[in-house]
Amino acid sequence: xxxxxxxxxxxxxxxxxxxxxxxxxxxxxxxxxxxxxxxxxxxxxxxxxxxxxxxxxxxxxxxxxxxxxxxxxxxxxxxxxxxxxxxxxxxxxxxxxxxxxxxxxxxxxxxxxxxxxxxxxxxxxxxxxxxxxxxxxxxxxxxxxxxxxxxxxxxxxxxxxxxxxxxxxxxxxxxxxxxxxxxxxxxxxxxxxxxxxxxxxxxxxxxxxxxxxxxxxxxxxxxxxxxxxxxxxxxxxxxxxxxxxxxxxxxxxxxxxxxxxxxxxxxxxxxxxxxxxxxxxxxxxxxxxxxxxxxxxxxxxxxxxxxxxxxxxxxxxxxxxxxxxxxxxxxxxxxxxxxxxxxxxxxxxxxx
Numbered sequence: 001x002x003x004x005x006x007x008x009x010x011x012x013x014x015x016x017x018x019x020x021x022x023x024x025x026x027x028x029x030x031x032x033x034x035x036x037x038x039x040x041x042x043x044x045x046x047x048x049x050x051x052x053x054x055x056x057x058x059x060x061x062x063x064x065x066x067x068x069x070x071x072x073x074x075x076x077x078x079x080x081x082x083x084x085x086x087x088x089x090x091x092x093x094x095x096x097x098x099x100x101x102x103x104x105x106x107x108x109x110x111x112x113x114x115x116x117x118x119x120x121x122x123x124x125x126x127x128x129x130x131x132x133x134x135x136x137x138x139x140x141x142x143x144x145x146x147x148x149x150x151x152x153x154x155x156x157x158x159x160x161x162x163x164x165x166x167x168x169x170x171x172x173x174x175x176x177x178x179x180x181x182x183x184x185x186x187x188x189x190x191x192x193x194x195x196x197x198x199x200x201x202x203x204x205x206x207x208x209x210x211x212x213x214x215x216x217x218x219x220x221x222x223x224x225x226x227x228x229x230x231x232x233x234x235x236x237x238x239x240x241x242x243x244x245x246x247x248x249x250x251x252x253x254x255x256x257x258x259x260x261x262x263x264x265x266x267x268x269x270x271x272x273x274x275x276x277x278x279x280x281x282x283x284x285x286x287x288x289x290x291x292x293x294x295x296x297x298x299x300x301x302x303x304x305x306x307x308x309x310x311x312x313x314x315x316x317x318x319x320x321x322x323x324x325x326x327x328x329x330x331x332x333x334x335x336x337x338x339x340x341x342x343x344x345x346x347x348x349x350x351x352x
């Protein structure tokens with residue numbers, strides 16, 4: 001039994017998600033120590049933590065799909081806001097149902113993803129620069145559609161999302177389960193296999209009969225669907241519209257994917273993005289709670305958000321260093337294993 005556990009752990013250490021999992025476990029422990037087990041694992045606190053941060057986690061999953069395919073999109077944050085403003089304004093101005101408005105919001109995310117694919121994969125502009133330019137273009141559309149924050153979501157829609165099923169399971173986690181099921185299905189398809197080949201080496205993938213442009217189109221459409229889900233969840237969190245919210249999701253989602261173990265093309269898994277995003281969320285949660293606790297313990301103590309972000313960024317930077325070192329070791333071990341495998345096969349062929 002012990003030998004099996006050791007073998008399982010040894011195999012897991014070679015997994016790209018290993019560093020992200022360790023960081024995720026560390027922040028779980030950190031929050032437990034700072035807040036206390038009874039407080040941190042209470043249904044009310046966990047429910048609030050999940051439903052408020054689920055939009056960001058879904059965006060990280062969307063960014064992870066693009067990173068696996070060898071590209072990126074830092075305009076995903078303003079695309080989330082686009083879903084929000086389209087959902088609110090179509091419901092408010094056209095008098096349509098909330099469900100139909102949500103469908104139009106997701107459609108807007110798909111259109112934005114298609115535009116990004118055109119400039120990145122078809123026109124072959126650098127993904128970082130192209131998506132950065134699209135950030136301003138989409139932000140302008142957001143403000144054009146909704147000039148100021150306004151609108152509201154009926155209580156019968158946002159209240160179930162923010163509640164807990166049987167006062168135990170956060171209802172919002174169902175959206176995360178749905179996103180993971182979608183990815184599990186996609187991973188079993190030909191597209192799920194091709195995305196790693198295109199991300200690792202587009203030229204070799206093309207030589208093998210895979211169309212990199214088509215695969216990246218599918219990746220951008222899947223990203224648009226996940227961003228649409230994130231926008232709907234954010235709308236249910238705020239219960240209103242805001243054209244300038246979630247703009248930092250683009251850079252943060254990219255950082256979360258890299259911290260979780262993803263690289264730019266073909267290396268990693270969706271688990272890397274989930275663990276990396278959870279690490280960022282829990283780090284911010286632990287730092288905010290620590291500063292609030294210091295304000296209670298030390299009379300007159302106050303700290304601006306600058307210092308909270310500073311401490312969070314230090315922890316995140318240390319996590320990034322750990323991921324870089326771990327990923328380098330994993331790739332070196334993979335290279336050595338491949339070389340040994342080739343040598344063994346050649347010896348076997350020579351002996352025959």
